[in-house]
Amino acid sequence: METLVIAAVIIGLYMAWNIGANDVANSMADAVGSKALTIFWAVVLAGICNFCGAVLVGSHVTDTVRKGIIDTQAFAQDPHILAYGMVCALLGAAVWLNLASLVGVPVSTTHSIVGAIVGFGILQAGFAHIHWAKLGQIVASWFISPLVGGILAFVIFKLISRYILAVESPATAARKGVPVCVFFTFTILFLATIYKGLKNINLHLSGSEALAISILGGLAAAGASLLLTRKRKNFNHHLSGNEQLRQVEKIFAVLVIITSCTVAFAQGSNDVANAIGPLAAVVEIARNNAIPGKVAVDIKFLVLGGLGIAAGLAMFGHRVMRLVGTKVTEITPSRGVAADLGGMITVLACSKMGLPISTTHTLVGAIIGVGMARGITAVNRKVVGSIFTSWLVTIPVAAGLTIVFYLLGQWLLW
Amino acid sequence: MPMRLLEKFFAPSPFVKLDEHTKKVHECVELLRPLAKALIDEDYEKIEELHNRMSKTEHEADQIKTALRDRITGMYFLSVGRLELSQFLAYQDDVADTAEDFAVLVLLRRTKIPTELKEDFLAFVEQVIKVSEHLLDMSEKLSSLARAAFSGKESQKVLKAVERIGQEEWQVDRLERKFARNFYSMEKQLDPVTIMFLDKYCKTLSMVSNNAERTAKYLRLIIRKK
Numbered sequence: 001m002e003t004l005v006i007a008a009v010i011i012g013l014y015m016a017w018n019i020g021a022n023d024v025a026n027s028m029a030d031a032v033g034s035k036a037l038t039i040f041w042a043v044v045l046a047g048i049c050n051f052c053g054a055v056l057v058g059s060h061v062t063d064t065v066r067k068g069i070i071d072t073q074a075f076a077q078d079p080h081i082l083a084y085g086m087v088c089a090l091l092g093a094a095v096w097l098n099l100a101s102l103v104g105v106p107v108s109t110t111h112s113i114v115g116a117i118v119g120f121g122i123l124q125a126g127f128a129h130i131h132w133a134k135l136g137q138i139v140a141s142w143f144i145s146p147l148v149g150g151i152l153a154f155v156i157f158k159l160i161s162r163y164i165l166a167v168e169s170p171a172t173a174a175r176k177g178v179p180v181c182v183f184f185t186f187t188i189l190f191l192a193t194i195y196k197g198l199k200n201i202n203l204h205l206s207g208s209e210a211l212a213i214s215i216l217g218g219l220a221a222a223g224a225s226l227l228l229t230r231k232r233k234n235f236n237h238h239l240s241g242n243e244q245l246r247q248v249e250k251i252f253a254v255l256v257i258i259t260s261c262t263v264a265f266a267q268g269s270n271d272v273a274n275a276i277g278p279l280a281a282v283v284e285i286a287r288n289n290a291i292p293g294k295v296a297v298d299i300k301f302l303v304l305g306g307l308g309i310a311a312g313l314a315m316f317g318h319r320v321m322r323l324v325g326t327k328v329t330e331i332t333p334s335r336g337v338a339a340d341l342g343g344m345i346t347v348l349a350c351s352k353m354g355l356p357i358s359t360t361h362t363l364v365g366a367i368i369g370v371g372m373a374r375g376i377t378a379v380n381r382k383v384v385g386s387i388f389t390s391w392l393v394t395i396p397v398a399a400g401l402t403i404v405f406y407l408l409g410q411w412l413l414w
Numbered sequence: 415m416p417m418r419l420l421e422k423f424f425a426p427s428p429f430v431k432l433d434e435h436t437k438k439v440h441e442c443v444e445l446l447r448p449l450a451k452a453l454i455d456e457d458y459e460k461i462e463e464l465h466n467r468m469s470k471t472e473h474e475a476d477q478i479k480t481a482l483r484d485r486i487t488g489m490y491f492l493s494v495g496r497l498e499l500s501q502f503l504a505y506q507d508d509v510a511d512t513a514e515d516f517a518v519l520v521l522l523r524r525t526k527i528p529t530e531l532k533e534d535f536l537a538f539v540e541q542v543i544k545v546s547e548h549l550l551d552m553s554e555k556l557s558s559l560a561r562a563a564f565s566g567k568e569s570q571k572v573l574k575a576v577e578r579i580g581q582e583e584w585q586v587d588r589l590e591r592k593f594a595r596n597f598y599s600m601e602k603q604l605d606p607v608t609i610m611f612l613d614k615y616c617k618t619l620s621m622v623s624n625n626a627e628r629t630a631k632y633l634r635l636i637i638r639k640k
Contacts, residue, residue, distance in 0.1 A: 157563070162566075167567070170567075245568075332561070334563075379492065380425045381488055
């Protein structure tokens with residue numbers, strides 16, 4: 001059993017490290033690509049926000065991955081099988097990720113781990129013991145989240161377009177608009193964290209209390225942002241249209257940093273489960289000799305996952321950030337804000353509902369949404385196509401790999 | 415790892431290459447001025463040289479067009495339709511093509527422009543170049559239009575510029591008519607082939623400005639479309 005736990009920890013942390021090294025950079029893409037933030041600060045802020053998101057809001061999705069997909073009752077007699085399975089799932093997912101990156105297919109960590117767990121579940125528990133309803137919800141959310149992210153980003157950018165970019169004096173409108181955006185962003189952020197959350201640190205608040213605190217928090221943040229954008233003297237009126245638009249982008253640069261951080265936060269809340277969910281299950285089984293119970297996942301796991309991600313980010317993330325930054329130059333702050341907000345709201349909502357989704361794919365959807373609102377001109381056809389292909393391919397392959405590993409393990413080891 | 419997805423995701427905006435094409439096309443149109451002058455001065459060596467330059471420049475414009483077309487097929491166009499962009503490019507290319515047609519005409523025959531008409535001829539050519547300048551100006555505004563997400567004020571500015579091109583093109587028509595009326599009134603003194611060629615010059619030059627206007631009007635469609 002000991003070796004199993006160690007194996008789970010190693011592979012789980014490897015997954016977390018991978019997420020930090022590769023995925024987190026995408027959450028800051030909008031801030032880095034539009035040159036609002038240097039790579040160093042992007043890495044630092046992303047690490048902090050990702051960690052906070054993982055610890056504060058990460059429990060719901062982790063619970064789903066831990067025990068929401070397979071009916072764990074089937075293993076009540078022999079919980080060790082479940083533990084073996086979870087380790088194989090981790091391995092299957094990790095191998096698929098590496099394979100896919102070699103081939104260049106954009107695969108999601110989330111999709112891989114879910115596919116892997118389903119694979120093991122079918123093999124050992126049989127078709128009857130998979131929570132098909134939940135799985136159906138999850139798969140549906142994979143298609144819906146980029147769509148919703150896109151629609152939200154579309155609406156938000158249309159609003160920015162109409163009320164800020166199109167008016168007589170865009171720079172002045174931007175100064176007024178930023179606090180409004182900040183208010184909504186932070187209110188949503190606080191609400192997502194507090195409402196029906198924070199049970200891990202034993203803080204229970206009612207719905208209306210949560211709402212009130214969130215609104216206050218939002219107002220405070222908006223006030224702070226007013227100070228940040230007010231500094232310059234009012235010489236906007238004399239600037240040409242083009243110059244005004246450049247000013248708008250400068251003003252939005254402050255905002256896009258904030259929104260990218262919230263995306264990192266949202267990502268932490270959703271992706272930490274990919275590494276920690278199976279790991280938590282294995283450790284619990286080893287400790288209690290029983291299947292994972294009703295208790296919410298221990299916060300220590302979330303902290304561990306968060307740290308793993310941060311480590312990956314610190315060690316390798318800057319390299320990816322740099323690549324992202326140089327290639328993603330078509331994004332300007334005003335577009336980035338719309339895409340970030342669309343993505344953040346979608347991912348956080350899914351995290352609260354315990355649905356594991358791909359942050360990157362959601363962001364892609366959001367960016368296309370901004371594009372449809374005429375904010376971006378062109379995106380690569382092939383890349384968009386490859387996303388669709390990856391959706392079809394991932395579950396079968398990850399599931400297949402897991403089954404292979406489990407059978408191998410059964411034959412060789414246990 | 416949803417790897418470097420976002421890196422490869424964005425395709426470079428076509429407006430930069432489009433700008434290049436517009437500048438090349440205008441280079442072709444600018445050659446009309448020395449061509450007209452050389453014709454009037456009967457400097458036939460100069461005409462040869464200018465014709466070669468025109469050929470070369472028009473070919474360069476073609477190459478930019480083909481490169482841009484190739485690039486376009488690899489992308490999904492979000493803010494401007496792909497067909498619309500392709501069509502805009504085609505219309506703009508026609509401007510360069512007709513400018514080259516004029517160069518060929520001038521090369522074909524040593525037509526003598528009557529002294530009384532020299533000024534009018536130059537004014538006519540100058541106005542055609544002016545229309546092309548306006549097109550160049552407008553095409554340059556395309557990138558700031560994209561920055562403003564094709565909204566409100568910036569698009570209003572471009573739409574106004576389109577109107578101005580219409581007015582300048584009307585001036586071209588007026589000058590063409592003036593020149594034509596004048597040489598037709600001299601028809602007894604001129605030989606028939608000269609008259610034929612003067613007529614060809616008129617048609618070709620006004621085609622240049624018509625094509626420029628058509629390109630501009632198409633831009634209005636692109637802005638309005640969504």
